[in-house]
Amino acid sequence: MDASDVRGHLDGLLLAVLESGPLHGYGIIEALQRRSGGALQLPTGTVYPALRRLERARWIEGTWTVVDGRKRRVYTLSPAGKKELARRRSEWVRFTGVIGTVLGGGA
Amino acid sequence: MDASDVRGHLDGLLLAVLESGPLHGYGIIEALQRRSGGALQLPTGTVYPALRRLERARWIEGTWTVVDGRKRRVYTLSPAGKKELARRRSEWVRFTGVIGTVLGGGA
DNA sequence: ATTCATATGTAGTTTGCCTACGTATAGCGT
DNA sequence: ACGCTATACGTAGGCAAACTACATATGAAT
Structure with missing residues (x-):
């Protein structure tokens, strides 16, 4: 998968990774790689x-x-970030539902 | 859903609509609206x-x-377009799998 | 010493969809 | 006759988000 396909979803991915606990940028990149296989x-x-x-x-x-x-800059998910993450997740479900339906082909 | 969220998936959507038969631009816009509820x-x-x-x-x-x-410009899906559509669909499955997994939250 | 892994960041470019506008015909109500 | 709406196609310019390429620095290993 081309990396640029995350466009529009990157923020959600970053928030999701930080949900597991505070992490620094480099660690986030690794976590993203690990979690995505x-x-x-x-x-x-x-x-x-x-x-x-x-x-x-x-x-x-x-x-x-x-x-x-x-030096490391460690990031922690804020309460507002948790709300945003929840919002992104429901948007994701809606998004995949709409595109998947129109795209069809057994999707 | 914000319309700009189709970024990167628009081509696939258009090809998918044309799979049902030839259609002109205006009709495609309507079909897209209808199919997506x-x-x-x-x-x-x-x-x-x-x-x-x-x-x-x-x-x-x-x-x-x-x-x-x-005047109408009627578009027909070509054989190459059908292949491309198939490619887009498998990419879509892969894409949603990866993002969905990382995003988590029951996705 | 040099190179690799770790670690953060900036500058400038490209992509791709957007908004806003321009053009034109058909059909309907008044 | 006139204006409004639906139908129909298109361009110009703008902008956000991710890209590539580069710059910087420390620690560990060879």
Whole structure:
């Protein structure tokens, strides 16, 4: 799957990963890859700006930490982020329902 | 559902509608709306350029006809278009599988 | 020393759908 | 006759989101 196909769904994916617990950007990229069975290998230039966007929206909260001398920005899902995630999930169901129905072919 | 959410899936939707038989642009827009239960109300500025793109790709074939004094460009799904539609459908299954799994939440 | 893995980020580009507009005919009500 | 709505096709310019490519830095391994 082409990585650009996540367009419009990236925010939900990031929020979903953070639902399992706080994580830093690099770790999020790995988690995404792991959870998708290797399908999602998102470039840093996609993920980092997205995280900043989510942070500005107050859906996640980022704090600087230092682990083994390396700086990490660890993100935590906020209460607003949990609501947003729920909203994204129901939108996802609606979206797949509509497109799947029209696309047909046993979908 | 916001109409812009079809991004990346519009071509497949158009091909799927034309699978049922030849149709002109305006009719395609109506069919899309009907099949989606009113969810997809795509503007002409989205659909017409997309149809020309599909035509250039040889997935559909367009011919001018005149009905009741009005010019219509009727599109027919080509053999290559059928293949492309099949490809889009399997991509759709893969896509929803990956995103749905990562998004979780009972998806 | 050099290279790889870890870790974050910016700059500029491309894609693809959007909004807004322009054109034209048919049919209906007044 | 006139205006409004439905039918019908299309272009121009804009914008958001993800892309590619690059820049930076530390720790660990060879």
